[in-house]
Amino acid sequence: MRHNGTVMLPQAFARMGSLEKRLEDLDLMGVDVQVVSPSPHLYAYWADAALASELVEAVNGAAAVLVKQAPTRLSALGIVSMQHPELAAEQIVTAKAAGLKGIEISASVGELELSDPGFDPVWQAAEAAGMPIFIHPLGTSLVTAVLRPRP
Template sequence: MSYLRIATEEAYGPAELFDLYRELLPDTDDIGFRSLMGHYLTSDADRPRFVRSRLQDLGETRLSEMDATGIHHAVLALTSPGTQVLEDKHAREMATLANERIAEAVRKYPSRFSGLAAVGFEDIPSAVDELERAVTKLGLKGLICNSHIKGHYLDEPRFRPLLEAAEALDVPVYLHPNTPPNDMIRPMYEAGIDGAIFGFGVETATHLLRIITSGVFDRFPRLKLVVGHLGEALPYWFYRLDYMHAGQVASKRYEAIKPLELKVSEYFRRNIWLTTSGMPWAPTIMYAREVVGPDRVMYAMDYPYEYVPEEVRMQDELPLNPEELKEFFQDNAIRVFGLDEAVLKGQESGR
């Protein structure tokens, strides 16, 4: 191909993290965590067994399956729910462990892997220190946030130092889905639609919209945020979001809704990038490119939760010219994550 396929939402989970999750499962009152990890860590069905084994691999198995689908490079990040269901001490320890493991894989296979940093979100000074260490010392390329932190969201003032650090380091925050918190999940859980089929998107779209409407991007205008699944359906709502937000500002109905410097939709063209993880369908990709701009949409597979080789071919066959395909698969990711093109194209084979 005339371009490298860079997959930008690829999950990793150390065995030690899964051991902690198993300890939590019997006593947790978190419906979403019990639904998600109770399935993936205890079911003997083919899919959860595949996901369990692949999440823990940072070597030959992952690389061989990347090769089989033509994926040249993967941006690795700690799987959902990450550190965000753990107590503070364990959250900090697991973030450090995951960052070290990912950095080790990057050093071993520099043309094949890069990675995002995890942090423990409840201790913000420690989280800032770990993000700075992971970026400046370990060479990681951003921050993974597996959406809500025990029902709390990044628009809350206590998280501002972490967002300020990401902006100062010029690295993106990747807002990855999580199951909804208990206040949101019950109707979806009762219907069996709380996970990837629907609940993930509802929860993460809510988080992203809170970030926008609270003025986070006015406070941090150079902050970069990446979100998967083509923006969790929010691009389809642009007209309504802009119209209704303006009406709410004028009516002063909600204390939380204040005037913004831009329209809601315009932040997607300044601060937000979308990936195609789990959304390989050409009509939705082309629509997203039209409304947010082709420089804002990039490829992702969502391995190992989504490992469908056919989906790569589907995106190779998008109605785009070679230069547009190169931008979609390669160039946008290089720009957003600050990847080194010379390293990506180096002689090191990663095997």
């Protein structure tokens, strides 16, 4: 892949969107197994419960289908509707049943920190299911600090 000085995403997306090309790339890099994860832009923490359920089903379902096509080479993380903790707890169980290996969430949900007691059902469900949770740093002050222009 060659960087053209502006954007190299089209070439990257073309390779990431093809399972065959992805597996070729893994072979070239000497990677035996890759864990794939959803884009943080898919969390949709703004969605009501009905829409959030549909979105999570679509994202996690697509991840499960992908992994089933190359089960010895790929594992996947799913997402849950953190803005609806009881629903998120149920989605963790469903994700595990679908073969996903963990859950990816944001470092905050709206104005709430992850330490808010309202999220206790999520942590309890993850622990009971043995599902690790990856906390993506998008939306943290770290992102702002890293992207801040330097003198």
